[in-house]
Amino acid sequence: MTGTGTRLHDELIVIDALQAGGDWAPEIIRDIHEGGLTAVHVAPLVWEGPREAIADLARWQRRFASHPDRIVPALCAQDIEAAKRNGRTAIIYGSQNGSVFEDDLDLVWVLHRLGMRIVQLTYNNQNYIGSGCGEQSDDGLSRFGRLVVTEMDRVGMLIDLSHVGERTSLDAIAHSKNPVAVTHANPTRWFVHRRNKSDEVLRALAERGGVVGLTPYPEFAGEVLTTKRWAELVARTVEIVGVDHVGIGTDMARGWADFAGHVRWVRAGRWMHPDESAPESLYPPFPDWLGAAAKFGNVTEALVENGFSRSETAAIMGGNWMRLFGQVLRRDAV
């Protein structure tokens, strides 16, 4: 590979639209910062409720105070632009599950005020809001779910459909006055998986101005992608939704000291009793060329070397997310 992509990488606003994680230790903060990421959506919560969400938001507040030379909170798109100018990485905080709202509409404002900016309406399972991609059937947004969508629009919080069921996703796209996101999933047309998205969902999302973040995570990519195959996945998705609606959301898992225990929590939470004697089903490793956020330059390079123009690469690496964030995220709720 030449250095062309790497230099372009340094110029661009580069956004990873989802990294999962537990404890964001100083070495992980360093990794995302030195990898040249302008912004990362960090999404450590999967089954947690409001109390745990509040504790984690406060923990991040202390991290910002501890690493002012590396990270800043992103409360709106302007914060990400400022981070780029100042050589920092902007942290967009999200929850992978609307469980953080319990059945209390006020918690949307509360968590927004504390810095939460992206929420997946459901996480695989049904909750108060709607249904998840792991359920056998999906009746769409609940009464409460429709109010949550309206309230997220009002306060300026991005709706994420990554782990949401098909019908609930289509309902949310139709009901929201704002464009919405799938921060980390691939098209079903590329690889059939319950976490991947149908053409119908992707096209409805794109028609309303939304963005889908593609992931090289092997379980959703169907293979351990080479950089060339990665570029093919991007190209195939662009064919479905257009180049203005594709971004990246790696789904990297960060800071899981008890890795197997964390995978068990992500998959089973407390809503089921997992079979502790079963062999561990691990989170498969990422391709070598994206083994750390510090290798993120390879993602840019893969696009440049496989026929994407400079402007297309800029849109996919972060420009599309910036447009979406600019439309949706508000520093202060109105």
Add this chain to the structure above:
Amino acid sequence: MTGTGTRLHDELIVIDALQAGGDWAPEIIRDIHEGGLTAVHVAPLVWEGPREAIADLARWQRRFASHPDRIVPALCAQDIEAAKRNGRTAIIYGSQNGSVFEDDLDLVWVLHRLGMRIVQLTYNNQNYIGSGCGEQSDDGLSRFGRLVVTEMDRVGMLIDLSHVGERTSLDAIAHSKNPVAVTHANPTRWFVHRRNKSDEVLRALAERGGVVGLTPYPEFAGEVLTTKRWAELVARTVEIVGVDHVGIGTDMARGWADFAGHVRWVRAGRWMHPDESAPESLYPPFPDWLGAAAKFGNVTEALVENGFSRSETAAIMGGNWMRLFGQVLRRDAV
């Protein structure tokens, strides 16, 4: 009475440094607004924890949206000045008990971020922070209590000692880098009551720039005050601490639909099992001349008619609180 005081009342920044309360219905919002109050410290929480505090802060957020012509949130002193200019009443939200922090130092930032600006370290009883004025002994600020004081200073939240024990109060005054408040109590020298304050506490508070808010509440005033006796209470307190350290905090109770039930909650909470068969010990009524916030002009008038100068009256009616709020309250935590 002449109208002199009333006209001055309209010109001044007038602050009631504590009104207790439950449900602040629209008629109560109207009462405080039409009474010409520039700012009110509303303090509905007495034994509640963080979850209830968050729910109530969100409820106030909705009240601000419902009554934009009458009330605005006060996050710092400038908001109160703006309220005066714009003919609104600024609401300073507080908790009467540090129970809202549980034993979690992060909750100081969290509740500040959600709009809480004044907290009484303890409410009559001992808690994680220190001891209350109702305990038999008081060992002063706990380890956690000292950290809470430092954190309240850092984020810009005013320490209130109204229901705090003697030793814990003196510790807090000494430990805080900011001046502190007693929002609603009278000098012990005026009337001996466990809720009133010794010369030692009042002088230590004043030496560090703090302010004591006097209350006509009959249980702490020792009598149903006439306006003349009210002015005497103010004059006697000025003799102890000086005119720059005296304000008003009525301790009016607002919006208690189940009045006896609310009084029982305030006095017994859930920490004891009250004797439900005992005759009800009611909250004694305020003097007629202060039967509603809308009569607050009488408070100003009482001072003017009993020998206080215009500048002394301005200081006592709100100017001293404004100086203190300006020194302590921050819109955003640093």
